[in-house]
Amino acid sequence: MIVPMKKVHVVVRQKDVPMTVEGLQELGIVHVEHQEELSGYQLEERRGEIRDLEQAIRILADLKPARPVVERPAIDWTDMVYDILELAAKIEHYKETIAKRTSLMRQWEKWGDFSPEDCKLLAGRGIYIQLCAFPSSAKVQLPQGVIIKKIYTSSGTDYVLMIAPEKIEPPCEVISLPPMSLGQMRIAQEEDYRQMSEAKEKIAHYDGCRNALQRILSERQNILRFEEVERGMRTEGDLALLKGYCPSDACSAITAKAKEQQWGLLVEDPSPEDQVPTLLRNPKGIGLINPVFDFMSIIPGYREADVSFCFLFFFSIFFGILIGDAGYGLIFLTATFLLHQKFKNKVTDHAPFYLIYVLSGCAMAWGFLTGTFFGLSLLGKFVKPIVPWLGNEDHVKLLCFIIGAVHLTIAHVWRGLRKLPSILILSDIGWIAIVWGAFFYAQQFILDKPIPSFVNPMGYIAFVVIVLFSQTFQDILKDVTGFMIGVMLTVLSVVSTLIDIISYIRLFAVGTAGVTLAEAFNQMALGVGFHNLFLGLGAVLILVLGHLLNVILGILAIMVHGLRLNILEFSGHLSLEWSGVQYSPFRRMR
Numbered sequence: 001m002i003v004p005m006k007k008v009h010v011v012v013r014q015k016d017v018p019m020t021v022e023g024l025q026e027l028g029i030v031h032v033e034h035q036e037e038l039s040g041y042q043l044e045e046r047r048g049e050i051r052d053l054e055q056a057i058r059i060l061a062d063l064k065p066a067r068p069v070v071e072r073p074a075i076d077w078t079d080m081v082y083d084i085l086e087l088a089a090k091i092e093h094y095k096e097t098i099a100k101r102t103s104l105m106r107q108w109e110k111w112g113d114f115s116p117e118d119c120k121l122l123a124g125r126g127i128y129i130q131l132c133a134f135p136s137s138a139k140v141q142l143p144q145g146v147i148i149k150k151i152y153t154s155s156g157t158d159y160v161l162m163i164a165p166e167k168i169e170p171p172c173e174v175i176s177l178p179p180m181s182l183g184q185m186r187i188a189q190e191e192d193y194r195q196m197s198e199a200k201e202k203i204a205h206y207d208g209c210r211n212a213l214q215r216i217l218s219e220r221q222n223i224l225r226f227e228e229v230e231r232g233m234r235t236e237g238d239l240a241l242l243k244g245y246c247p248s249d250a251c252s253a254i255t256a257k258a259k260e261q262q263w264g265l266l267v268e269d270p271s272p273e274d275q276v277p278t279l280l281r282n283p284k285g286i287g288l289i290n291p292v293f294d295f296m297s298i299i300p301g302y303r304e305a306d307v308s309f310c311f312l313f314f315f316s317i318f319f320g321i322l323i324g325d326a327g328y329g330l331i332f333l334t335a336t337f338l339l340h341q342k343f344k345n346k347v348t349d350h351a352p353f354y355l356i357y358v359l360s361g362c363a364m365a366w367g368f369l370t371g372t373f374f375g376l377s378l379l380g381k382f383v384k385p386i387v388p389w390l391g392n393e394d395h396v397k398l399l400c401f402i403i404g405a406v407h408l409t410i411a412h413v414w415r416g417l418r419k420l421p422s423i424l425i426l427s428d429i430g431w432i433a434i435v436w437g438a439f440f441y442a443q444q445f446i447l448d449k450p451i452p453s454f455v456n457p458m459g460y461i462a463f464v465v466i467v468l469f470s471q472t473f474q475d476i477l478k479d480v481t482g483f484m485i486g487v488m489l490t491v492l493s494v495v496s497t498l499i500d501i502i503s504y505i506r507l508f509a510v511g512t513a514g515v516t517l518a519e520a521f522n523q524m525a526l527g528v529g530f531h532n533l534f535l536g537l538g539a540v541l542i543l544v545l546g547h548l549l550n551v552i553l554g555i556l557a558i559m560v561h562g563l564r565l566n567i568l569e570f571s572g573h574l575s576l577e578w579s580g581v582q583y584s585p586f587r588r589m590r
Helices: 014-027 041-061 077-111 114-126 183-203 207-232 248-261 286-296 308-323 326-343 351-370 395-419 425-447 455-469 471-477 480-502 508-530 535-574
Strands: 005-013 031-033 128-135 147-154 157-164 173-175 234-236 239-247 264-268
Touching: 005 248, 014 207, 014 239, 014 248, 041 077, 041 207, 077 147, 077 183, 114 128, 147 425, 183 207, 183 286, 183 425, 207 234, 207 264, 239 248, 264 425, 286 308, 286 351, 286 535, 308 326, 308 395, 308 508, 308 535, 395 425, 395 480, 395 508, 395 535, 425 455, 425 471, 425 480, 480 535, 508 535
Parallel strands: none
Antiparallel strands: 005 239, 005 264, 031 239, 128 157, 128 173, 147 157, 234 239
């Protein structure tokens, strides 16, 4: 659920601001809303320190030390960070120079190793050397005394060396001399590789200080947040005002602190204009969906609905159908278990592991219901469908439409209940009728089933109810000129509802595509056969690489389709805009 919030105002004398901010930091429950612009040299300098520290830590994290690292303190950390960044910049410079020189060397390798300086010296003595490119089929007339020597031919062009007793303008493309000889390029390349290796070794010397730098980063971030809270307070004469939000059940702590520190304190309900942060607090089972919210950087607004349970329930169903294979579910389950065992003592939040356990179980369940285990043919003799009804494609399409209609119905029931006791709830009752009308129309379009006779009259009545009891129509009563616009928008929304229902067939389409691709790899492997060791290894390689590719495509399908149906279709019908700001209390970071 979305935790109720209270708006708090803390008033203190300006001389007490540092002590007040420190007290709030110790409490760690107030989400501070800055009221003044957070600018100034001191803050910018602190942000610069943090950027440099973060970059230095990223550079050290990318290292792959050849030997165990011994932790060391970061005593002169500013000099250390500067040195790491400077060395990293040199490495990037060497990489860029080496890449450009490599391209240049490939270009001149066919010409052989010669000295451009010798060519310039010969020109001073009356012997002019030029590098030219002629079309192979062309007949070029050259002045008397000019000698040409073909070096190589490529793509119908002859690349030649031209020697003349005087400087001439040949009737062809003249190629500029390289900046140095091929041998000199190789020597410079070796020197740059050596310099780059030395720079990497110097950076590796600092790897033992990474944890110390991480602690310093946390310290500087704490200082920055402290100074931002100070700078963000509004001042008036000798007084300073801090505004923020805290959970309703934590207000007693800030009240006690205010009495102890003799702050002026006002606690009140947020107004509709306030940008109240959102704090989700759900049971552990429902909280499994939080990693998905964090990954997508979405959170419902404070005054919106918390759809965590509904999101988790349907996302799990979508995952099972889109992956659609018990074998792939077993791969996810096994891989997650192994990673969980490896990192269980290194991470504090285990929700991502438990979420994948649930999703893997759904994929396995759907695979056993349909008899799909690494495709149909490979292990078809051993894995029989528990529900043969799902073996018919039309039945699966129908199931997808049912899931879609139920999903969107829940959205409108939820939206309607949030309108109580307003009579505007009738508009959502109308929308539920439209959703199920769209369900029957989708069956006609995709499954060629007749539309029941009651659907069209039900749709007309629902449309009238929606128009009469929508918020848009209530606004139109105040401005009659917008009536037709409101009606047209409702018509478009009705059409959009039909499209939304049909869009749930993506569950069938993507799931079937995955099974078909798995079957294609199975047939390829069976075609190669297991008649001898060589053919057997080839068949196994096809199976491993093919099914691995299919698993990756399945993960991409989850990211695109499984999330879309929740974040767009369902949320659109619930009028959920995901406009929330994450509750981030002012506290000391560790």
